[in-house]
Amino acid sequence: MKKVTVALDCMGGDYAPQEPVKGAVEAVKANGNVFVKLYGVKSDIEAELSKYQYNTEAIEVIDAPEIIEMAESPVNAIREKENSSLVKCLRAVRDGEADGMVSAGSTGANLVGGQVIIGRIKGVKRPPLAPLLPTKNGVVLLIDCGANVDPKAKNLVQFAKMGSVYMENVVGIKNPKVGLLNIGAEEEKGNALTKETYSLLDKVDDINFVGNVEARDIPEGAVDVAVCDAFTGNMVLKTYEGVGAVMLSKIKGALLSSLKTKIGALLIKSSLKETMKAFNIEQYGGAPLLGLNGLLVKTHGNSKSVEIKNSILQCVTFQEMDINNKIIEKINK
């Protein structure tokens, strides 16, 4: 079996190149069917690699000395920095030198680069960025949280189809429940976009559309795929992150407020940590940008090796399960 090749942007994110390099080593240890190409400042990457024992035939280093800054205009960066690790990763996927790529760099540059350099697959109008969020007992795919802030209803129908294929084949949820994120459960609820989208989704017979879903029901795990425009997705995603962070800091404050609570904290610490870990939005790894000629996984800017590793392995599953052909088939039906 031909190995799956993944291009890794080693210069993106807050902990570059240490954590990306570590994540690559962990990925090739975890899965014998992956070959990782590390892009970035060669000497820095090699210095990091020298810390680890690993199968040297599963990793290659490619020099890409230019750096894209977080504050740079995405369009300019993609156009002008041909020797940046990000642009080289994008081109590797475009040219078939890699099956997928992983980057913790600028979201804007990834979104633009994915469309402009990698390019869309047949029939896909707008590629959605779709993070997995933790729920009470599992995960939900929130699609779209990317760049499509004023999409059309037919774009959302494509998101529903792509999300459905992804959850079924990559996450392994049989016949995933697809909900339209809306302000009420009834069909007639919503704004102009959701009303039109509802009537279109209701006619699609090869996804399991269960109707409208309210934002309150997302953390409860009411659906497997929550479809929305990117503005709405951003609101839900960022509120999730913000409320989670503030509640955790409040809990910490309560636990440290007196000697009594500090003793109590020692007794509950490991149990609470385990529970909260499952609800930490950043544990779920990167968000796939779907509908491109090869998978692009965007990880958090502050991602550590485990998120990088899981994102690399996500590319392997994506390739092995032949997701893009399944998407093409569903979209163009």
Next chain:
Amino acid sequence: MKKVTVALDCMGGDYAPQEPVKGAVEAVKANGNVFVKLYGVKSDIEAELSKYQYNTEAIEVIDAPEIIEMAESPVNAIREKENSSLVKCLRAVRDGEADGMVSAGSTGANLVGGQVIIGRIKGVKRPPLAPLLPTKNGVVLLIDCGANVDPKAKNLVQFAKMGSVYMENVVGIKNPKVGLLNIGAEEEKGNALTKETYSLLDKVDDINFVGNVEARDIPEGAVDVAVCDAFTGNMVLKTYEGVGAVMLSKIKGALLSSLKTKIGALLIKSSLKETMKAFNIEQYGGAPLLGLNGLLVKTHGNSKSVEIKNSILQCVTFQEMDINNKIIEKINK
């Protein structure tokens, strides 16, 4: 000084009439300047009232035997149920028999009734429903979470002005920071609506507009007033509620997972409870529906007496601070 008269819908919500009646008694005990008119099934209300000691000259009971069900069409209910407690409250405000009203009943019926029966004040195009959400160290007014799902930019400018007057005069925050809820901090970010709204808000010189604010920064308390369309507001509000509820249930599960954690839980219980209470979205009482000829405060369906009491007192402050004239002045400038 003439007492402020508040009409209370005693038949709305999950705990009617017990909790509304209890809330009214608590309100007249807390504030000598309020007169509460209780609307609903007279015999039921009087039976509840007989449980308490209170100044009988501060409370009046008015019979309103019809009940509006939660599942009813708001428009039909408002039109047809003239003898319901809700419609009688709305008419009392319209006719100047009450300065404001409080209801835990159907949100839809309250929104429709507020516009159709009470009516808008001069210059206000769309009345926004504006709940207070807890933040790390205070509260934020999320305006609008009501019925305006496809508003125009100029409507959002009015929301900003009304929210600013409310936070300054009712909550007591000097020169409140007004932010536009958006997907990024930069001026050029957003969808068509937020881009247009930004350029309009930037020209308003009598509010403290601080620019775009991301949903992540709302729980952090970055602004005092967060302006948005009602669809977006609903997403943020419901995500707040959902994530909060799921995290609390997760924490409970962690605390009860073993004998060790149960002992720990006993030690931290009161401190944690106190902390979490401050972040319980339902503690903050009702949401004002602004821009009407008299204040309408919509409380949660499951509100207890403390929320009812605080909502009645909110009507008092609203009247005493002459908020509507301040809104009229700011809107029509």
